Amino acid sequence: MYEIKRIFFDRKLIAVFAAVLICNCFVFYRENVSEYNDLEYYQENYLENYGKEYERIIGIYREMDIEEGADIASSKVSSMMNDISEGKEVDSIEIEVYANVSSQLSYLASYSNKYNMILENAEKIYRNKGLVREGTFSKRNVDKTVEDFKITENINVRLDSERAMEKLIGYGFSDYLVIVFVVALVLIIYKERKRDLWNYVYTLKNGRRNVAAIRTVTILLGSIFMEICLFAENIIMCRRFFGSFGDMTRAAQSNMMFNNLTLNINMLESILLMFLFKVLAAAVMGGIFWLLISNIKVPVISFAIFGTFIVLQYMAYTEIESVSSMKNFKYINIFSFMDGENMLGVYNNLNIFGYAFGKIVFLTILFLVLYGVINGGIILMGERKPFSSRSGRLLGKINIFGTKLFTYTSVMLHELWKLIIGQRVWIMGVLFFIVFASLTKSENVYFDYKSTVYNQYMEYISxxxxxxxxxxxxxxxxxxxxxxxxxxxxxxxxxxxxxxxxxxxxxxxxxxxxxxxxxxxxxxxxxxxxxxxxxxxxxxxxxxxANKITYNMYIGNEGVNSSNLDGVLLMAFVVIITALIWSVDNQSNMTGIIRTSKWGRGRLLAVKTGISFFLAFLAETILFIMRYLQIDNTYGFSNMDLSAVSLKAYRSIEADISITGIIIAIYFLRLISLWLIICIVQYISCNSKNNVYSLAISGIVLILPGYLYYGGIDAMKYISPVKCVSVVSLWIGSRDEIIKFVIPMLVLFAAGCAAFGMLVKKNVKNILPVRKNIRILK
Amino acid sequence: MELVFEHLTKEYGNNKALNDFNACMKEGIYGILGPNGSGKSTLMNCITDNIKRTSGKILFNGEEILSMGSRFRQCVGFMPQQQGFYDNFTAYRFLFYIAGLKGIKRKAAKEQIDELLEIVGLESEKNRKLGGYSGGMRQRILLASALLGNPSIVIMDEPTAGLDPEERIRTRNFISKIAQDRIVLLATHVVSDIECIANQVIMLKKGKLIGQNTPYELMDSVKDKIYERVCSSGEIEMYQKKYKVGNIFQRQNGMVLRIVADEKPEEFEPVTGDVSLEDVYLYYLKGRE
Structure with missing residues (x-):
């Protein structure tokens, strides 16, 4: 019990847990909700209005006979289409909802005929004897399909609200986050090795198999706990944005996504089943990782093997086509097992030595067996004497080479080493770059007719x-x-x-x-x-x-969404690197020695500030250029030397500044905002006794308001610094936008200057340092 | 070279961690003795300017250290109590980092680091990560880092903690050697260290200076206040309540109890010629309100 408590109350694990939940919430919002905020294509409060209308219409049709309802809804949609062609006013939301409900009803009406269709198809195939010879997989597959779908004859599907359920089934990002959590959990368990505590544990009465068994339970509990939290979060988000889940006792097949499900289960049971698949997959992954890391002396090798395994699994799942001869690798796969939509929504029989096995049953048994074998292995190996981890030979040699090579006394270089290598910020940098690269890749854009004509004109008249x-x-x-x-x-x-x-x-x-x-x-x-x-x-x-489409995307309203995302990512990056810059000294109790050194105060402050600003500058510049290239490749920049007044948004500017000048001004404005953010985070970091504390407080103070703002809490706009970092326009002329930008900018400016002042006072003047550090020194 | 303290006071709320401390230090080793919470670390942190004093002055060669700023810090080598490190740093990189912070040029730093690593016996281990160092090795690296830049004032907080007897003797001798032309401040609970190498002992209790003298003088001052007797375990418990009890030794004829007292207790015999600084510590610093 104490072992479980030690692991689950580990601060790093709690931080990962919080980060996973925040990340999940953010990605869910971005994937499913944020597009509806684009007022160019959607009405204001579109989701809310759509939801109300949907619930209303579902309420009307729910009590009707399905076939009758399908006919009525279909004729209603036709009549609305006619109204449109006659130029009559039609509520766009109403017609969308009717179209949706109509297709839902048509599906439900046709479902009773599903088994007959399967039978018809099977007979067609049987007639072609070349295709289905006796004793082949094809024959067995068709036989099994007919047999499996027989159950659908007795299933009564019903009309109900399906939007929230569809989003819940279709959202798969949580699966990756569970893997992250389980890996973190295993690493926390592994900390014992790093600290050489195994010597002690191994000699205790229950320190071998019992501890090993507890670890398997811990991994399982961790997987269950994280899945419950993520499911709960997803359910809350779906409920909040997409309305009710409807009557959970209706047959799962009532949802179109489960039309090929051959189990007689209701909606609630389908959710539970998906949950169990995910938990089992996560626990198996955790077990595999623990087996690797607890049996290979060099952790880097375990990471490499596990990473390769995960990447191969993922690639097999996403890249192999369902008709490929290697499709078994696609389906007998951890990601396939975790994907609820695939498991319950896609019907497949697996070809195992010519025999047809149902995917759900086969994978469930396979993963249960795997789980048993892996955990049995872990428990048996509990008797094996553990060892202390060590760096790989190659890494050790690189380290010695690096030490010999860098016999310098530049504080800047040592601080950079400390942050980038020591605190593994390089991983953040690589992740940041990968995310940016994926966000800013050129894409084909659909232009409506007006924009197409406009672009054609601009080619001639720009x-x-x-x-x-x-x-x-x-x-x-x-x-x-x-x-x-x-x-x-x-x-x-x-x-x-x-x-x-x-x-x-x-x-x-x-x-x-x-x-x-x-x-x-x-x-x-x-x-x-x-x-x-x-x-x-x-x-x-x-x-x-000047082409307004291009410039609106880069320095205008059209680019707000992508810019906000850039801002959040940039801030997250800057906050993470800066949050570690001082706290690492406090965490290592090095403050006393450092502050007693000749350059351990003012100059060190300058060096640390310089480093965080340099990294922030690098990230911001890379992001700015990548976004520029993306828009240039998609829309094409031209006439950047024209005065900014050529763009309507900047017509009220009196000074003759070029468009390039405006772009540079925005770039510098963002840099200034970043500088102010760096000051605040540095102050927090300088006063934090460890990295986790520093990261948590910085995240709460700087990222959370922006996160809440984009999550719908409007009042946060006044204190969210993301608005300043993601500035895309100088907001000339629009009073609302000026307020939205100027107030957080002023707040940020005041807080940043105050933080910088306090940092200087603390580090340059001879003033009391962190109280906690003094306590530690004592 | 002298370091002078004038009415140095440090208060934490109503608690006086250092109370009107006055002293003058010249070249030599100054051992600071005192129980936990007596103000030893506060005194050290005031010298290193890691905490802000409430009042008083600290003068180095007649100049206030706060106005000297980095010029003073250049003259200071600080070895705090055993602590965490940057575990990812190798010892070599760590010393170069500290050399950088001390403003030492690369060439001079390399010479000094190589020399110090040899002195502390870690030359062959210099490319190992600090995370893998034992407690004793860490202490030695801290000592080397404190001595980088040839400081005039060396402040050491528990420098021999975690060292084995051989390492302790070696470190003690080394400190003794480097103290020829430096002011070395040594705070430790290992009284024997101070007894062996300190030129002066400063005794602190509840932030107040109780006394300052050479170890010999201090031991001399308590030489007729130490008594011993052979007794049973039941008696030990009784005497512990009654007197300031020092060591209890196992001898052939039973357990010998050693106490310090102003008046000779009837049942005890005076000890002659076998006085240690521990007795001084007991006499001056234990239980005297």
């Missing part, structure tokens, strides 16, 4: 404003108008009965007119903008046409 361009736009407007008139006349002939009535032709002409009007409005907007730009040009500005 750059300085000329009479020729204005004239060209006038001609274009006339051309659009001419086409609109011609199409209108064509349409008129249908209306007047001159042409034979043709529904699709009329619809196509109507759509064409809408598009032509869109094109004309783009040309008109550009023409009107041309006038303004001409006037600005006459006033001495280097004004001209």
């Amino acid at each position: 750059g300085g404003i000329t009479e020729e361009k204005i004239q060209y736009l006038d001609e274009e407007i006339a051309l659009w108008q001419k086409q609109i008139d011609e199409t209108g006349r064509e349409l008129e002939k249908y209306y007047n009965g001159e042409y034979e009535y043709n529904d699709s032709e009329i619809l196509s002409l109507e759509k064409k007119i809408v598009k032509l009007n869109d094109g004309k409005s783009v040309a008109q907007e550009l023409r009107a903008e041309g006038e303004e730009l001409k006037q600005l040009s006459d006033n001495g500005y280097n004004a001209g046409y």
